[in-house]
Amino acid sequence: MQDIADLYQAVILDHNRRPRNFGEMENPDRVAVGDNPVCGDHYTVFLQMDGDRIREITFHGAGCAISKASASVMTSMLKGKTLAEIKALYSDFHHLVTSGEIDEGNLSDLSAFAGVHQFPARIKCATLSWHAALNAAERPGEEPEPVTTE
Amino acid sequence: MKKTMTSIREEFPVLDQQVYGHDLIYFDNAATTQKPRSVIDAVSGYYEKDNSNVHRGIHALSHRATEAYEAARARAAAFIGAGSEKEIVFTRGTTEAINLVASSWCNRYLKPGDRILLTEMEHHSNLVPWQLAAERTGAELVFVPVTGDEGLLQLDRLDALLAGNVKLFAFTHISNALGTINPVAELCRRARDQGVVTLVDAAQSVGHAPLDVSGIGCDFLAFSGHKMCGPTGIGALYGRRDLLEALPPYHGGGEMIRKVDLHRSEWKGVPHKFEAGTPHISGAIGLHAAMDYLDEIGRKAIYSHDRELGEYAAERLRSLRNLRLLGPPAERAGIASFHLPNVHAHDVVSFADRRGLALRGGHHCTQPLMKRLGLESTVRASFYIYNTKEEIDRFVEVIEEIQAFFG
Numbered sequence: 001m002q003d004i005a006d007l008y009q010a011v012i013l014d015h016n017r018r019p020r021n022f023g024e025m026e027n028p029d030r031v032a033v034g035d036n037p038v039c040g041d042h043y044t045v046f047l048q049m050d051g052d053r054i055r056e057i058t059f060h061g062a063g064c065a066i067s068k069a070s071a072s073v074m075t076s077m078l079k080g081k082t083l084a085e086i087k088a089l090y091s092d093f094h095h096l097v098t099s100g101e102i103d104e105g106n107l108s109d110l111s112a113f114a115g116v117h118q119f120p121a122r123i124k125c126a127t128l129s130w131h132a133a134l135n136a137a138e139r140p141g142e143e144p145e146p147v148t149t150e
Numbered sequence: 151m152k153k154t155m156t157s158i159r160e161e162f163p164v165l166d167q168q169v170y171g172h173d174l175i176y177f178d179n180a181a182t183t184q185k186p187r188s189v190i191d192a193v194s195g196y197y198e199k200d201n202s203n204v205h206r207g208i209h210a211l212s213h214r215a216t217e218a219y220e221a222a223r224a225r226a227a228a229f230i231g232a233g234s235e236k237e238i239v240f241t242r243g244t245t246e247a248i249n250l251v252a253s254s255w256c257n258r259y260l261k262p263g264d265r266i267l268l269t270e271m272e273h274h275s276n277l278v279p280w281q282l283a284a285e286r287t288g289a290e291l292v293f294v295p296v297t298g299d300e301g302l303l304q305l306d307r308l309d310a311l312l313a314g315n316v317k318l319f320a321f322t323h324i325s326n327a328l329g330t331i332n333p334v335a336e337l338c339r340r341a342r343d344q345g346v347v348t349l350v351d352a353a354q355s356v357g358h359a360p361l362d363v364s365g366i367g368c369d370f371l372a373f374s375g376h377k378m379c380g381p382t383g384i385g386a387l388y389g390r391r392d393l394l395e396a397l398p399p400y401h402g403g404g405e406m407i408r409k410v411d412l413h414r415s416e417w418k419g420v421p422h423k424f425e426a427g428t429p430h431i432s433g434a435i436g437l438h439a440a441m442d443y444l445d446e447i448g449r450k451a452i453y454s455h456d457r458e459l460g461e462y463a464a465e466r467l468r469s470l471r472n473l474r475l476l477g478p479p480a481e482r483a484g485i486a487s488f489h490l491p492n493v494h495a496h497d498v499v500s501f502a503d504r505r506g507l508a509l510r511g512g513h514h515c516t517q518p519l520m521k522r523l524g525l526e527s528t529v530r531a532s533f534y535i536y537n538t539k540e541e542i543d544r545f546v547e548v549i550e551e552i553q554a555f556f557g
Contacts, residue, residue, distance in 0.1 A: 119500060
C-alpha cells in the first residue's frame with residue numbers, strides 16, 4: 001500500500017513551507033499565468049531572458065502543496081537554462097509524474113515528485129507552473145492567455 | 151429512529167469496505183448519498199422484470215412500467231406535500247428543474263428591466279440558469295447578501311430588495327457549502343406579500359428534513375434523487391398547478407405531445423408536456439424506493455440525527471487551533487465546512503483519502519460565495535443517516551494529524 005508520505009516527500013513539504021523565488025518581479029520580460037479552475041490553484045510566472053536563456057525566474061500565487069512546491073523547485077532549476085533545455089527537462093519531469101520512473105540523473109530535486117503518479121488527480125497540480133513557464137518562454141512579446149490544466 | 155444505527159449501516163452495502171486499508175468513512179453526502187439495498191433492488195428488479203417504455207405500449211410490460219413510473223410521481227407528490235401528482239415534473243435533477251423554470255417561466259414573463267432575486271450563497275445550479283435567462287430576456291440579477299463566515303442571509307435587506315421590481319426570488323433551503331438552514335417559509339411569505347414568484351432549491355433538504363410545499367408556500371421547488379438515497383439522473387420540479395399550466399413546454403419531442411402536424415403540434419397537459427422523450431423510468435422507480443426508505447426511518451428523526459452530527463462536528467472542530475469554521479453558530483445542518491490557513495483543501499482531502507475518509511475540498515460550486523468569504527476553497531464534511539459520532543471523532547483525529555504533518 002502506498003502511503004501519503006510517498007506523495008508528500010520532505011523536499012515537497014520544505015518547498016511548500018518556504019517557497020524559493022516566490023514573489024512578483026519588477027521588470028519581467030515575460031509573464032504567464034497558470035490556472036486550475038477545478039481547485040482554484042493560480043500562479044503567475046515571471047521571466048527575464050537573455051535571448052532564449054532564462055536569466056531570472058520568479059513565481060507568485062496560491063495553491064496546494066504539490067503545485068506550490070513544484071513551482072518552487074522548477075524556478076530553482078530553470079535559471080540559466082535555454083528553451084530547448086527547459087523542454088527536455090519538462091519532458092523528463094512529465095514522464096516522472098505520470099509513470100513514477102526516474103530515468104535520468106538530471107532531475108535532482110524534481111525526483112521528489114515521483115510519488116505523484118500514484119495520485120492521478122494531482123498530476124495537473126505538479127505540472128501547472130511548468131505549463132505557465134513554457135508558455136512564457138516560448139512566446140515573446142504580449143502576455144499570453146492563461147494556461148489551464150483542467 | 152425506529153431502526154437502529156447498526157441496522158441502517160447494514161442496509162448500505164457500499165459502506166462495508168476498506169479504503170487504503172482503513173474502514174471507509176463517507177463524509178461527502180452533500181455531493182451524493184449512498185444507496186440502500188431497497189433502492190438498488192428496486193432499480194435492478196425493474197430491469198429484470200418490467201423493463202419497457204412508458205405511456206405508449208399496450209402490452210403488459212409497458213403497462214407495468216407506466217404504472218410504476220406514475221406511482222413514483224404520486225409518491226413524490228405525497229412526499230413533499232403537493233396537492234396533486236400533476237404538480238410533479240420529473241427531471242434529471244435539481245439543475246434541470248431550475249433550468250426548466252429559468253427557461254419556460256422567464257421566457258414567458260420577463261421583460262427588460264425586470265429583476266430576478268437570488269442570494270450570495272447559491273450553488274452554481276441556482277445561479278447560472280438565471281444568468282442565461284437574464285441574458286435572453288434583458289432582466290437583471292440582484293442578490294441577498296450573506297453575513298460572512300456565519301453564512302446567514304441579511305434578511306433586513308430582503309423587503310427593500312423584493313420591492314425593486316423583482317418578479318422571481320430563487321434561493322436555497324440548505325446551503326451545500328456552509329450548512330445554513332434558511333427560513334424558507336418566511337422568505338416565501340415575504341416574497342408573496344409583494345407578488346413575487348418563489349423557487350426553492352431543496353437539493354440539500356428534501357432527503358434530510360420534513361418538507362411540505364404547502365407549509366413552505368413556495369411556487370416552485372426543485373430536488374434531486376441522488377442526494378436522498380435515490381439514483382442519479384432523476385429529480386423533480388414541483389410547481390403550483392396553475393403556474394405549470396400557463397407555461398410553454400421546456401423541451402420538445404415524443405411523450406409530451408397530443409397531436410403533431412408538420413408545422414405545429416399540440417401538447418399534453420401538465421406535467422407530461424414538460425417531459426419530452428423517454429424518461430428515466432428506473433430512476434423514478436429507484437426514487438420511489440428511496441422515499442419509502444426515508445419515511446420508514448422518519449424524516450424528523452433524520453433531521454435531528456443530521457443536525458446532531460453537524461453540531462457535534464462543529465463543536466469538535468472549534469476546539470482545534472488554526473482552523474476557521476464556516477457556517478451558522480447554531481441551527482446548522484449536517485454540514486461542517488472549514489479552512490485551514492496552513493494547508494490547502496486539496497492536500498487535506500488527498501491526505502484524508504489515504505486514511506479511508508471521503509471529504510470534499512474546493513469551491514463546492516459556490517465560487518461567488520467563496521469570493522465573498524475571501525477563500526479559494528474549503529474542506530467540507532457532510533453527514534447522513536448512516537454516519538456516527540465515532541466517525542466524527544476519527545475525522546477530527548485525521549485533521550489533527552494533517553495539521554501536524556503540514557505544520
